[in-house]
Amino acid sequence: MIRRLSAIAGAVFADAVRRRIVLAVLFFAGVLVFAIPLLPSYGIGVIGAVYREFGLALVFAASLVLTLSLAANRVPGEVERRTVYNVVAKPVSRWEYLVGTWLGIVTVMALVMGAFVIVLQGFGLLRYGQPMWQLWEGGLAIWCEMGVLAAFSVAVSSAAAPLFGVVAALTVEFVGHSRDSVLGQGGGGVLRALYPSLDTFSIVNPVAHASGVGPVYLGSMLVTFIGWAGLLLLLGSLSFGRRDL
Amino acid sequence: MTDRSIPAAIRVSGARKVYTVFPNTKRTAVEDVSISVPEGAIHGLLGPNGAGKTTTLKMLLGLVRPTAGTFEVLGADARTRAGRVPLGFLPEQPYFPQQLTAAQALRLYARLSGLPEREIAPRIDELLERVGLGGQNRTKLSAFSRGMLQRLGIAQAIIGRPRVVVLDEPASGLDPVGQRDVRNIMLSLKGEGVTVLLSSHQLSEVEAVCDRVSILNRGRVAAEDRIDALLQVAGRTSVRVAGLPNGLPEAVRALTGDVAVSSGAIVFSVADIDVRRVVDAVDDAGGAILSITPKRESLEDYFTRMLEATAQGVGS
Numbered sequence: 286m287i288r289r290l291s292a293i294a295g296a297v298f299a300d301a302v303r304r305r306i307v308l309a310v311l312f313f314a315g316v317l318v319f320a321i322p323l324l325p326s327y328g329i330g331v332i333g334a335v336y337r338e339f340g341l342a343l344v345f346a347a348s349l350v351l352t353l354s355l356a357a358n359r360v361p362g363e364v365e366r367r368t369v370y371n372v373v374a375k376p377v378s379r380w381e382y383l384v385g386t387w388l389g390i391v392t393v394m395a396l397v398m399g400a401f402v403i404v405l406q407g408f409g410l411l412r413y414g415q416p417m418w419q420l421w422e423g424g425l426a427i428w429c430e431m432g433v434l435a436a437f438s439v440a441v442s443s444a445a446a447p448l449f450g451v452v453a454a455l456t457v458e459f460v461g462h463s464r465d466s467v468l469g470q471g472g473g474g475v476l477r478a479l480y481p482s483l484d485t486f487s488i489v490n491p492v493a494h495a496s497g498v499g500p501v502y503l504g505s506m507l508v509t510f511i512g513w514a515g516l517l518l519l520l521g522s523l524s525f526g527r528r529d530l
Numbered sequence: 531m532t533d534r535s536i537p538a539a540i541r542v543s544g545a546r547k548v549y550t551v552f553p554n555t556k557r558t559a560v561e562d563v564s565i566s567v568p569e570g571a572i573h574g575l576l577g578p579n580g581a582g583k584t585t586t587l588k589m590l591l592g593l594v595r596p597t598a599g600t601f602e603v604l605g606a607d608a609r610t611r612a613g614r615v616p617l618g619f620l621p622e623q624p625y626f627p628q629q630l631t632a633a634q635a636l637r638l639y640a641r642l643s644g645l646p647e648r649e650i651a652p653r654i655d656e657l658l659e660r661v662g663l664g665g666q667n668r669t670k671l672s673a674f675s676r677g678m679l680q681r682l683g684i685a686q687a688i689i690g691r692p693r694v695v696v697l698d699e700p701a702s703g704l705d706p707v708g709q710r711d712v713r714n715i716m717l718s719l720k721g722e723g724v725t726v727l728l729s730s731h732q733l734s735e736v737e738a739v740c741d742r743v744s745i746l747n748r749g750r751v752a753a754e755d756r757i758d759a760l761l762q763v764a765g766r767t768s769v770r771v772a773g774l775p776n777g778l779p780e781a782v783r784a785l786t787g788d789v790a791v792s793s794g795a796i797v798f799s800v801a802d803i804d805v806r807r808v809v810d811a812v813d814d815a816g817g818a819i820l821s822i823t824p825k826r827e828s829l830e831d832y833f834t835r836m837l838e839a840t841a842q843g844v845g846s
Contacts, residue, residue: 288641288644289641289642292638292641292642293642295638296627296630296638299627299629299630299634300627300629303629366625367621367623367624367625368625368626368627370593370619370621370624370625371619371621371624371625371626371639371683371686372642373592373593374591374592374593374614374617374619374621375614375619375639375642375643375690376611376612376614376615376617376642376643376644377611377642378611381611527595529549529588529593529594529595530588530593530594
């Protein structure tokens, strides 16, 4: 099973890193990192916090574009081009195909975000003399959130058109960060526990203010990520398993 | 129906597929198809466009969910992952990730097929050579012609050393040399004991390699038998004679209706019971008998006749 998953993930990774959109987003995000110090609100005293906050916002925006473009198009593209036949007619389960695809996408995202954080950290060190290790926590949080969104997009687009997958994922992203607006601050009772919240991954403030979130919180974030991604991929696999190709 | 007492490599029983088309229209692609292919045989699946051939194959491979029916490969449910372990498949007009090289693509499919890692590299070299793509290991698939992709498709279908291979239009897009190569590959697979289920529009290809054929029409099996049995014209014998400059003797002409001249020889058919009289008459006229064989029509003629008969049956 591991071999089949890694083979599919490897194929997705090799295909994704050659896509122009990945290179384009990486290039423009890299250029923008160097433009952050030109922002007008930049001032002495909060210089590091503003840099980190804008840096993470940039990473988030670039990752969102990449995640949706890769995750929402992959399965429909393979079905439309019929390259999927050569895979799922082999002794490969539909769920293995879906999970392998997701693994390939999150691996690409890990690479891209690792590169972003290295550029951010390197530039921050050179320009401000601060190592800014908290950026890695912020990068991990965004990667986890993108992993959940990728799982959702893969699951939805395995049964629907790519555009629908993108719109649905953006809706989930919006709803996932609106729990307090929908249920009220601290309210909602049982509904609050069941609400599909992505707020766990919102750690911009502690990262920007250099306090970080600590290993326990990072652990809980990973558990949330695995739980959501697993549930969404399970639902996607059930749906994809019933689909005629 | 298929006979379950006979060991079969492929057994499809009562296959049926009804698609629901939005909003609530039903379209039957396969009505009732049963096929049994013995181990080591090459079985042809024929039929006009829309007969249900590809849908039947897709149900067998688990690509399409059947409305009804059972699908077995070597006794196991072919629609499960484990059931597909001994199975190789060439889809019609296979597509591949264009950014990969031939070797990279085959490596991926070898790993998915479960081929041990140490066997993959030599197997890729062997297969590329076998399908006529020797030396193309590092060529990107974006530079491959249609025919080369078809050959690569055959290689990916058999890379895992399957015991059963399903080929959907394997000669599609190939030139005559490529078509001959594909025929030779199928025959060599048969020689290795591999069972082949071949769906094809190329009747000459089917006639050349298949032991038996199933002819599908309108989602049903319209005929199934050995090719010889299907094409043999009951009660008629084909006679080929030479050395008759004045044509057939009157006694022979009276017994035959279809006479053709080919390469200096006269070919005609007579009723089986008249063969003795024909031989004597040709002999008396100084002619030479070149061959006497059971009369056989071409698969193309049989196929056309059968489809016309079905159409008339439906129309009446």
